[in-house]
Amino acid sequence: VRICVVGCGAVGSLFAANLARLDDVEVWAYDASQPHVDAINTGGLRLSGAGEVVGSVRATTDAQELPACDFGIVATKTMHTDAAIAATAPAFADGYVATVQNGLGNEETLAQHVARVIRGTTFPAGKILEPGHVQWDVKGDTTFGPFGDTPFEAVQQLADACTRGGMPAHAVEDARGPQWRKVIFNASTNPIGALTGLTHGRVCERPDLRALVSGLVDEGKAVAGAQGIVLDADPEDLIDHAAKPEVAYDHKASMLQDVEARRPTEIDYLNGGIVRFGREHGVPTPLNEAIWALVKGVEAAWQQ
Amino acid sequence: MAAAAVTRICVAGAGTIGSLLAGYLARVAEVSVLTRREEHARALNEQGLRVTGRGDFTSRVHASTDPGELAADLVVVACKGSDLAPLAQRLSGHFDGATVMTVLNGLGAEDVVGAHGGWPLLSSVTFMSGTRHGDAHVEYILDTATWIGPYRDTTRADAQSVADLIVASGLKAEAFDDLRPAQWSKLIFNATVNSVAALTGLPHDPHFAGEPLGPLVHALVDEGKAAAHAAGVELWEDPWEMNVLATQRGHAHRPSMLEDVEAHRPTEIDLITGALVREAEREGVPVPLHRALYALIKAKEASYS
Numbered sequence: 001v002r003i004c005v006v007g008c009g010a011v012g013s014l015f016a017a018n019l020a021r022l023d024d025v026e027v028w029a030y031d032a033s034q035p036h037v038d039a040i041n042t043g044g045l046r047l048s049g050a051g052e053v054v055g056s057v058r059a060t061t062d063a064q065e066l067p068a069c070d071f072g073i074v075a076t077k078t079m080h081t082d083a084a085i086a087a088t089a090p091a092f093a094d095g096y097v098a099t100v101q102n103g104l105g106n107e108e109t110l111a112q113h114v115a116r117v118i119r120g121t122t123f124p125a126g127k128i129l130e131p132g133h134v135q136w137d138v139k140g141d142t143t144f145g146p147f148g149d150t151p152f153e154a155v156q157q158l159a160d161a162c163t164r165g166g167m168p169a170h171a172v173e174d175a176r177g178p179q180w181r182k183v184i185f186n187a188s189t190n191p192i193g194a195l196t197g198l199t200h201g202r203v204c205e206r207p208d209l210r211a212l213v214s215g216l217v218d219e220g221k222a223v224a225g226a227q228g229i230v231l232d233a234d235p236e237d238l239i240d241h242a243a244k245p246e247v248a249y250d251h252k253a254s255m256l257q258d259v260e261a262r263r264p265t266e267i268d269y270l271n272g273g274i275v276r277f278g279r280e281h282g283v284p285t286p287l288n289e290a291i292w293a294l295v296k297g298v299e300a301a302w303q304q
Numbered sequence: 305m306a307a308a309a310v311t312r313i314c315v316a317g318a319g320t321i322g323s324l325l326a327g328y329l330a331r332v333a334e335v336s337v338l339t340r341r342e343e344h345a346r347a348l349n350e351q352g353l354r355v356t357g358r359g360d361f362t363s364r365v366h367a368s369t370d371p372g373e374l375a376a377d378l379v380v381v382a383c384k385g386s387d388l389a390p391l392a393q394r395l396s397g398h399f400d401g402a403t404v405m406t407v408l409n410g411l412g413a414e415d416v417v418g419a420h421g422g423w424p425l426l427s428s429v430t431f432m433s434g435t436r437h438g439d440a441h442v443e444y445i446l447d448t449a450t451w452i453g454p455y456r457d458t459t460r461a462d463a464q465s466v467a468d469l470i471v472a473s474g475l476k477a478e479a480f481d482d483l484r485p486a487q488w489s490k491l492i493f494n495a496t497v498n499s500v501a502a503l504t505g506l507p508h509d510p511h512f513a514g515e516p517l518g519p520l521v522h523a524l525v526d527e528g529k530a531a532a533h534a535a536g537v538e539l540w541e542d543p544w545e546m547n548v549l550a551t552q553r554g555h556a557h558r559p560s561m562l563e564d565v566e567a568h569r570p571t572e573i574d575l576i577t578g579a580l581v582r583e584a585e586r587e588g589v590p591v592p593l594h595r596a597l598y599a600l601i602k603a604k605e606a607s608y609s
Contacts, residue, residue, distance in 0.1 A: 195503050195600050197607035206606065208599035215592065286523065290593050294600075296516035297504030304506070 001161060004028040004069040004091060006084050007076030008036065008045075008059065010126040010254075011100060013134040015073050017045040018165040020055030025161055028066055029059040030088055032080075037061050039132025049126065049136040051166065063087040071158050072097035073120075074110060078269040081109045089113040096154045098144055102186055102254075103269025104179075104277065107147045117147040118155050119175040121182045124167065125248070127257060138248050141168050143232075145175025177232040184220035184235040186253075187270040188213045189242075191291045193253035194265065194298070200242055201249025212287070213239060219285040220274050226281035255295070262302050267295040310469060314338055314376035314399065317383025317391055318348075318367075320434045321407055323442035325380055325450075327355040328473040330363035336374040337367040338394070340387070345369050347439040357434065357443035359474065371398040378466065381417055382407040384560075385572030388416050396420040403458060405466060407450065409494050409560075410575030411487065411583065414455045424457035426466060427483050429490045432475065433557065446557075449476035453483025485540035492528030492543040495577040496521055497550075498561035499597040502571065503604070507556035513548045520593070521547055527591040528580060534587035561601075568608040573601040 001024060005016040008031035020027040029045070031037055040059040047053040060066065072092045076084045078101050085097070098118035099106040110117045123140025142162060144155045155171040162169035172178070192203050192213060204210050217235050224231060242248040258265045271292040278285040315326040316338040329335050330353065337353075339345045348367035355361055368374055371394055379402050383391050388408065395404070395417070405426035406413040414427050431448035450470060452463040463479035470477035480486060497508050500517060511517045525544045532539055550557065564571045577598045584591040 192600070192603075196603035198603055202606070203603070206599070206603055208595070209603050212596045212599050215596070287592065287596060290520050290523070290596060293516045293520040294500070294503050297500065297506050297511060300511050300516065301505035304509075 001071065001157075002026045002028065002067065002069045003071045003073060003161070004030060004066055004088070006030045006072055006074045006088050007080065008040070008057075009075060009077070010128055010134055011122060011124065012073070012075030013045055013128070014047065014124050014126055014136060015075065015100065015162065015167060016057045017047045017053045017055030017134070018051075018167045019161060020045065020057050020165075021053065022161065022165050025165070027055065027057045028069065029057050030061075030063060030066060030084070031059060032061060033131070034061055035131040036128070039130075043132055046133045047126070047136045048129070048133065050124075050139045051136050053166070063091070066091035068094060070095045071161075072114075074099045074101060074106070076101065077264075078103045078106060078266045079264055081106050082112075085110050085113045096150060096158065098158055100142060102182070102266050104183055104273030105269060111148060116150045116154070118144050118150055118158060119147045119179060120144045121175060121178040122167075123182065125251060125254070137251055138242075141170065143170050143172055143175050143178040145172045176229045180220070180224040180229050181231045181233055181235055181238070183270060183273065184217055184224070184231070185238050187220060187274055187288060187291075188216035188235065189239060190253040190255035191265075191267060191271060191295050194255040194259045195291070195294055197256065199249065200251045200253060201245065204239065204243035215287045216271075216291065219278070219283070219288050223274055223278045223281060223283045223285065226283050227277065259298060264299060265295055267292055267299075271295070310377045310465060312336070312376045313378045313380060314374045314402075315380045315382060316371075316395065317381060317387060318344070319382065319384060320436045320442060321430055321432070322380070322382030323353060323436060324355070324432060324434050324444055324475070325382060325407070325470070326365055327353045327361075327363045327442060328359070328475045329469065330365050331361075332469060332473045335363070335365045336376065337365050338371055338374055339367055339369055340391075342369055344439045351440040354441040355444060356437075356441070357445055358447050359444050371395060375399070376402050378402060379404045379423070380407060381405065381413070384408075385410060385413070385575035386570040388413055388575070392417045392420045399423065403462065405452065408575060409490070409498075409572050411491055411579035412575060418456055424462070425455040426452055426458050426463055427455040427487065428452040429483070429487050431490070447476060449478050451478050451480055451483060451486045453480040453486075455483075484537050488528075488532045488535075488537045489539045489541045489543055489546065491576065491580055492525055492532065492539070493546045494559075495528060495580045495594060495597075496524040496543065497547060498559040499573065499577055499601055500524070501559045502561040502565040503597065503600055505562070505566075507558045507562065508550055509556035510551045513551045524593050524597070527584070527589075527594055531580060531584035531587060531589045531591060534589045535583055565601075565604055570605055571601060573598060573605075577601065
């Protein structure tokens with residue numbers, strides 16, 4: 001099986017390096033960063049932290065170098081989805097493309113370029129330490145499900161490979177539950193970290209801030225409920241779990257990392273997505289709108 | 305308080321606003337300045353207080369860190385909200401017979417000061433702005449007015465006499481029968497604009513009246529107006545219109561709360577948004593967005609350490 005990770009940032013690297021441990025899987029990585037690609041090709045893709053892995057991965061910044069692949073795993077930031085899949089789509093002419101990205105709307109974007117899409121949601125997290133080297137902060141499960149007409153067997157095959165590689169994954173018929181669970185988790189915590197500068201654990205130990213998080217969660221749940229989506233777990237429980245010292249107390253949300261580096265955030269696909277779906281289904285989301293506006297304001301301030 | 309009696313004024317807390325008041329009032333009265341730091345007092349005593357911008361002069365003031373050394377008919381408390389409680393404590397037992405006027409953002413400063421002594425109290429809000437260029441140099445930028453009203457054991461006439469003195473000194477001031485309508489207009493404006501600026505890093509610019517922040521600013525103003533209405537206050541000015549006008553001036557003001565956050569200093573959030581949330585709570589008016597901003601700013605302060 002040949003698998004190409006599209007967007008080999010922190011999360012993409014976790015998939016690429018772990019899958020490369022399997023004898024029956026050949027792993028490619030497509031990424032925009034030349035130093036990262038060069039480092040991977042020279043010394044392998046290295047993970048430290050929650051697991052120590054060095055994966056043999058073939059990396060490229062040139063989509064035309066990609067061979068035909070059985071699976072794609074798209075892990076770019078959401079605002080880069082369209083450009084990344086437009087470039088790499090020929091490699092997936094006979095394959096399946098899964099998203100493990102944050103936010104809402106990625107499957108629809110992929111489906112504009114490739115025929116067979118797999119909905120996915122993943123919980124592991126990390127950060128790039130240096131080219132070719134990723135800190136694995138948090139272990140976690142991944143859920144895959146068919147999008148559109150994608151056959152379930154293909155979803156199972158990908159989930160099986162990930163699980164055997166050390167990235168536990170489940171195949172389910174309707175993966176919207178886990179997806180919305182994660183979107184609600186991220187939309188309710190990431191921007192709070194980004195706006196305050198606090199780690200996940202410190203956000204959760206401030207009662208008034210934790211109450212704001214719950215207000216955001218409640219709006220997200222109402223929007224999911226209005227669409228008939230059954231969450232596979234209560235985001236509240238996951239938020240509290242992640243706040244434990246041994247889990248992700250010290251984790252800086254990816255959006256906080258983005259803000260510190262002055263990179264565009266995923267706010268449009270998180271809180272912005274909840275607001276959009278809320279409007280479509282007549283569910284008011286004033287707190288998500290407020291948080292969306294504040295983070296857009298943060299981004300606007302960088303232009304000055 | 306007899307109007308004619310105001311010949312000696314002590315400005316307690318000489319930040320930007322306090323320095324502007326001290327510098328100008330020294331042209332029409334005997335002005336002393338109560339400072340927290342010795343070197344601040346020394347700089348003022350040695351160099352005088354230089355005013356630039358809309359003015360260009362240097363005033364002689366007597367400064368000290370010891371309130372016992374200073375005497376006054378009028379004490380003007382012009383510190384930052386986060387410095388108010390310790391400053392009020394230092395005033396305790398001093399300035400017998402004086403009237404105390406607070407010039408702070410938000411609500412509740414009068415009560416904090418009033419708890420430390422039985423002085424007659426005036427409340428005021430100021431819309432002027434400036435920049436402090438050092439302990440003994442302040443630049444006067446926006447020449448908008450200071451509004452004064454009676455608070456405890458004072459009358460409109462007392463407010464008027466202080467306003468007259470300020471006007472005579474070259475600044476703008478007006479007296480009111482009841483300051484609350486103006487105070488609440490400014491409270492809602494500051495609670496909204498200052499905290500949004502501090503969280504986003506944006507100066508008060510057109511983003512606040514259009515995209516992406518206009519709808520949020522409008523919703524915050526509406527929450528504040530509902531609280532004011534429930535408290536029986538008829539606003540002096542519409543805070544949304546104040547917001548729109550201010551963003552059209554061409555010069556984007558950097559609210560002090562933004563400067564505080566960038567310098568990792570404590571903010572005035574408790575006296576501003578905190579006061580608004582407390583008043584709304586007392587009236588049973590939900591203010592979820594202000595509550596959210598309050599929690600975010602408090603958390604941002606916590607992130608300094």
